[in-house]
Amino acid sequence: MNLIESKTTSLSHSGLPTTVGIIGGGIAGSTIALRLAEQGINVQLFEEGTSLVNGPPICHLHAGGNLYREISDQQCITLLKQSIDTLRVYRHTTNIRPTVIAIPCNDVGNSNDLLPRLILLQQTYQTLVEQDPKNCVLGEPKDYFKLYQRHELESLALQANPEHPLTPDQWMIPVAKSINLDQFKYPLIMVQEYGLSVFRIAATLTLALDKLTQCHVHTNSKVISLAEQGTGWQVNYQDSTNQQHQINVDYLVNAGGYRTGTIDDLAHIPRQRMVEFKAAYITHWSQCDAQWPEVIFHGERGTPNGMAQLTPYPDGFFQLHGMTQDITLFKNGLVSSNEDSAQPQLNASFKEKLQQHWSQPEIEQRTQRAINHMAQFVGKFKQATVGGKPLFGAQQIPGNDPTLRAADVSYSHQRYARSEIVKASSALSVADAIVDQLAALGLIPQPTLQTRENEFPVSQQLSLHDIVTYAEKLATERGFPTSLARPIGHNIK
Template identity: 55%
Template sequence: MAEHRQEKTQVEKFRVAVIGGGVAGTTAAMRLAERGVDTQVFEAGTGLVSGPPICHLHAGGNLYREISLDQCLILLEQSVATVRMYPHSVNRRPTVLAVPQQDPGSLDSVIARLETLRERYAQLVELDSDNKVMGEPSDYFRLYQQEELEALRAQNYQSVTDAADQWMWPVAQSLDLSAMKYPLVLVQEYGLSVFRLAAEAQLTLADAPHCQLNFNHKVMDTQPISSGWRVTYQDQTGQIQSTEVDYLINAAGFRTGTIDDMAGFGRKRLVEYKAAYIAHWTSTEYQWPEIIVHGQRGTPQGMAQLTPYPDGFFQLHGMTQDVTLFERGLVKSSAESAQPTVDARYVKNIDKGWDWQEVCERTDRAIDHFGQWLPAFKQAEVGGKPLCGAQQIPGDDPSLRASDVSFDGERYARFEIVKASSALTAINKVLAQFEDAGWISPTSYQPLSRPNTAKIIYTACELAIRRGYPEALAKPVG
């Protein structure tokens, strides 16, 4: 008993500041609180996980033909772990991958990659049955030839009994099948609700004994001291205050470079500003899978992506300059600063919202872009304000997707996640460093009390409405 009290005291004395309450900082706070580490989260906004759009797990990076197999395997494992940590945030609907006739590529390399990923997923399930979060490994993906889709198109929906065919039925009815190369692929690439993830984390951490959430707190400076770091911040009343901690985690998202500059650390990175759009299509009554039509990024035929939500709402990406990508939207750091300079117009969109005229123009373009493959979708209308944000990418390779954490100086970690599923890997590496240094015990662990499903969904819907989005984006799918 005395040894237990001593261990607990040692852990409680170790203090960590997490700068940023996005998915990276939030996941860090959840894991630190589980390990009994006294944690302060400094978030300039009013709540957790209110940053750039998240719509899918990127399990295996299946959406990107240019991503390496090694990155795909990393992202697959990270996605499985993320589903296990945030089970209530998952929208359990598959994704359809298609290549149009006009595109020079094919799905051959993607299918070969999927076979490797299916093998690895099966191994993960064999290691631990709780890893079976994306269905049976044998059902990880399925190929559809044109004649199969034509036959499915001729069927009445009520007569379709196969689960995969039920997801493909609306695709067979509405997609321009003659415009596609074959096969099409149905893959268990699930959705991720940013609002339910935010709700689960915020409800959990509000009651966590070792975590203090500081909203409307802006970090003004960080200085190394003999025992760690001094963090100076402006609180919600405008007062300047400071606190001393033993360790600093920089999880400031696309503004990570500003904290690096304060701390005196140079770093090479890119920041890319992007947006996704909300459309409302009242002419559909069926559950849709996500649909990805591959294309050459940055061209008028760039990748088109339709992500379904309840009540006829869809989230749209189009990898063209007229839709998701922006002129001078990809910027790099310099020798003078670790923080790339993002165009002031885009920062305004992130922090203060869009002009409604631009919302309508860009959303209409997104609808037209996807409508070239799904003609009936051109009837859709603007469904709300865009989900926009900027993602950091360490180094100078804009195609990098599997990235997590780097360390600098003394007791300093910077989270450099590109995909949400990498956040858990980042904090696990930090905790391993804590254990190696003897700052926490390998056996210190207390599971956090999680809210029930109904409360998470209710809170998520409230969050969506409060942030100006349709509550349908917070409701479960599948």
């Protein structure tokens, strides 16, 4: 008997095994499916696309939310805790490298304004590690962040770039050598916020769910109608051949991502939310001779001086965000729901982009703008070229606060849950909440207390080699460089 077959069978009120339907195979829906199936719960997962986790440009763990100086300390603590859980479960999906935060002289912010939050996060991390040593996944708590004054950067700039940086100082060397030190306020900050590979997350989820017979994954399947029943929901969907099918489930999870509102409309459940279309750009800097940390140059969102984000991958590839309307943000790209529909309506041009219809001139124009934006701070980056098509997607934001970053789940009906994550690291929180809700309704036994690792026995057994191999296949199928699928600084061949 394997691990999954030995789980306690969950029964619905009809006496049959409980079945949970999940609409949407993005990071949230697939994680919920994995969490439930790993515990022996029957799952029907519906995904309109051809593969799982093919949505917004996930690239950053947000282990403390330090990219966002405008969000609350509580949101930062929540993101820290969620990120630790994510690293423990998706252990082969992380790009382990720190993040540098630099504040330009022309910005209204000040580095010292961030210190109270950083100290709070460091103390929180220390407490979490003391509670459970397995939480020590972001390095030692004492090293969670480090400050760099100008004279320290001047000294580091004289050193050679290390081939395999290990210490904070070694990671900082290429930054010190490449930026104009006159442009910034001091100190610069290095924090242990790591990267995430969307391709390795997709690979992990796909490979694990393939091994779990309790989970039935329906790709190329569009849910076309829902009917609430006394003891659950009837889900009607259409497959790739336009054949229609019907499945009854005891509990329904709406994990539709930016299209969550369309599922709410099918279920006749109102909800207020926002949707924002954003894009990140793939560039190739062939002259790059160092392993870089991620670097965040703070700036006022939506202005020409919006934040610039440099995210490194192997082989000289970098993903760029520029939080201006000419680069990552788009005019009219943030929309809200209304009284007639829970689904905010993006205009036709964004819908075309979401269907992969980008014109080559626009790809080149926006990518070049991103390169120019970054070259303000890293002068040599002007040598970079277009490295591939953009990573893009629409991000849902529940409610009416566009600065919200830590969100998880909401309920409107007894047997209907709505995933409302904004950041990928929140997916496990949704899954936990749904497990608790299923137990409270008597649809599954009360779960026993387990370690994070023991909650995911099948996925924990996946090898780095198998995950990277499949991730490279996904990157190729989706038209991206395979370098984006590989870990930083590691050769798995």
